[in-house]
Amino acid sequence: MTALIEEGAGEMDSRAFAEARDALAAEFVFDAGGDSVGVSARFLTENRDQAITLLREALVNPRFDQDAIDRVREQVLSILRSDEKDPDKIASNTFDRLAFGDHPYGSDGNGTIETVTALTRDDIVAAHKGALARDRIYVSAAGDITAEELGPLLDRLLGDLPATGTPLPGLAEVKLPPGVTVTDFPSPQSTVLFGQTGIPREDPDFFAAFILNEAMGGGRFTARLMSEVREKRGLTYGIGSYLVSYDLADMYLGQFSASNDKVAEAIQVVRDEWARIAREGLTDQELADTKTYLTGSYPLRFDGNGPIASILVGMQMEGMPIDYAVTRNAKIEAVTMDDIKRVAARLYQPDALHFVVVGQPTGL
């Protein structure tokens, strides 16, 4: 559905819509994620009203012409066929299936070859009505516009969408068993995705966990995983870990690639680091350095209109207050060494880790 929104609206077919958009030098991006449909638009002040009118047509009056559906279906099927031979995609699909089973999180958002082949125009229309509804919209804008100017524009842009949409699914139960799952794939390297359950965004211990993860797997060269697996041992090009807060589940994930003959050693190093941090927490120096990094780098994220709008809309979706950006660094500073020790023991479960390995690893 999201891929089809740009493929014709109102009086315009796909080409006419694209020509109108390009003539305004407006840019629209439509993206379907696990928890949300995101729409981002960038346009010039000089033709703001025309750009909004055009975007409204796409959001409110998409045509979903049968020829467009068939053309986009072939594109999605092409992606899905490629995904079947993509080790990263094989790893994430395997991991999601293990973790979430039959819950929607357990399957690829792009669907499968069978489900996409079977989709009808009615399915697409229903998905549009169910997802793009006024009871679930969050908006942020940044740039050359005031709140007073934005208000009426949004009424025009979104006012004719349905008042309510489809009910959302229930919480996802994380069923991930401990262990290692190997999927054979012909490649000199293995792709590894690993994880366990995470911690809710609204948990009082979240910021301690956030600091712990930054020190553990922040993807920076000084983070423990990067230092131990790459810098000291040369086992990988890069490794990182992430606290992932979905709306309906919380995960703690990590990933790396390593040559087939090194992957067993790399996995052992990850397990050892997981156990060490659970046991010892962080050093005073690590805690101090990580706090400085997180507080010092926070302003660097606000480096353009797009990033600012994206952060502000994310804050709303997470239920954070409007002053969050101002208070956030104080929350980082407030985390004590006692918090770190307690939360490290609670968060890191070395025996619960599951590793999905796609490749032809030796010694596993």
Place this chain on the structure above:
Amino acid sequence: MLRSFGPATLALALALPAAAEPVTSFTLDNGLNVVVIEDHRAPVVVQMIWYRVGAADEPPGHSGIAHFLEHLMFKGTETVGPNQFSATVEAQGGDDNAFTSWDYTAYFQRIAADRLDLVMQMEADRMRNLRLTEEDVATEREVILEERAQRTDSSPGALLSEQMRAAQFMNHPYAIPIIGWRHEMEQLSREDALEYYQRFYAPNNATLVIAGDVDPEEVRALAEKHYGPIAPSDGITPRDRPQEPPQLAERRITLADERVSEPYVFRTYLAPERDPGNQKEAAALTVLAELLGGSGQTSVLPRALQFDRQVAVYSTAFYDGSSIDDATFGLVVVPAPDVSLETIEADMDRAIDDFLKTGPDPAALERIRTQVRAADIYARDSVDTLARRYGEGLSIGLTIEDIESWDEALAAVTSAPSSQPFSSPFRPRQNWTSRKSPRPGASQPGWSRITTSPSPPWKSSSAAAPRWTRQASAGPSTS
């Protein structure tokens, strides 16, 4: 649609800076070029140092040394301990990284503006005082071999691209992959790295770009203080690489790989690059790529192959003229499941022939002009983008005037389709005329086809190899 297929960076080819923000430039006595781009919206600064040396300047048989040295530059100096460079930047809340291309090697930090003194001092220090142990070199060599395994050997698309370049460039070192050929990477030594470093890493072979919340006079004082005392290298010579001879024969490459599901045709042509004082042809080729494949809905190839008929699921064209020597112009088509590669190739050629006969839609050219102008406005929102444009442009020999007049050159493209330069990539090169001429219009130097792959070659956002790309996190950017 098709974000996983589309060349996400195509629009970037148009996103070029005019003098959107105040830009100042000066040169220190030791030859260091300095460019200052002011952006006072946030108390942040970007320091980038661009060395005018890259993979195309490597000694024969030592492929990958430019990129390997880029990694080793983080190992420490006489005053900065092993791996403490990044640690120090990060402990100040900053980020740092580096990347290598055929024509340049660049290092950068993003950090609070009041820490510029510190990162300048550290960057100047490692321009001359790098210290490497045998152990550092041995471990880091394992890392670059893993990098090659991950980014190239695990990707049929990347392997094809590598084979394509090796065929496209018969004499020029652009034929050699930046990461290096594996058998040569395995032999790279500490001495190789230090020799290359001592010759090429010097103020008279570098451009410093400082962008952000800074005052040009303060930057000049800091640059004098930290970079000013460094002596120039006497090993810097003009970058006269071996040039291409006439390419007389079409070359076809077929790569079959079981890791591939969708077949595709990928064709490249040797094409002229942006030259100092002469960017007209490169601008026309940039616009030509936009006309042929810039938009999934309105461009020539998608219209002909995906809309008027449904014989392809994806098609595009690409060109990047930002290089010292010859560039390439490329075409890609992924056929529909029941269409053969032979058929789709013929269809692609017919679509291009038709375009050359009928010419570009004036409305399409006008849309591109509007987008060029908008890209100039949008570019003001990203000081990083501006810093890269100046750094790259100056590193490939363009002047600031060239860089700032690029969007004018793009907007000026109105060429009739059948005339030069629109048709030039598809014609025999001029220097062939003195030889036995191939069939008119039949020149197809260097093309290939394979079956599609996890990461198709046109997806790679740039030729540059970063030291490490942070993996996209599914986590909240808000935290």
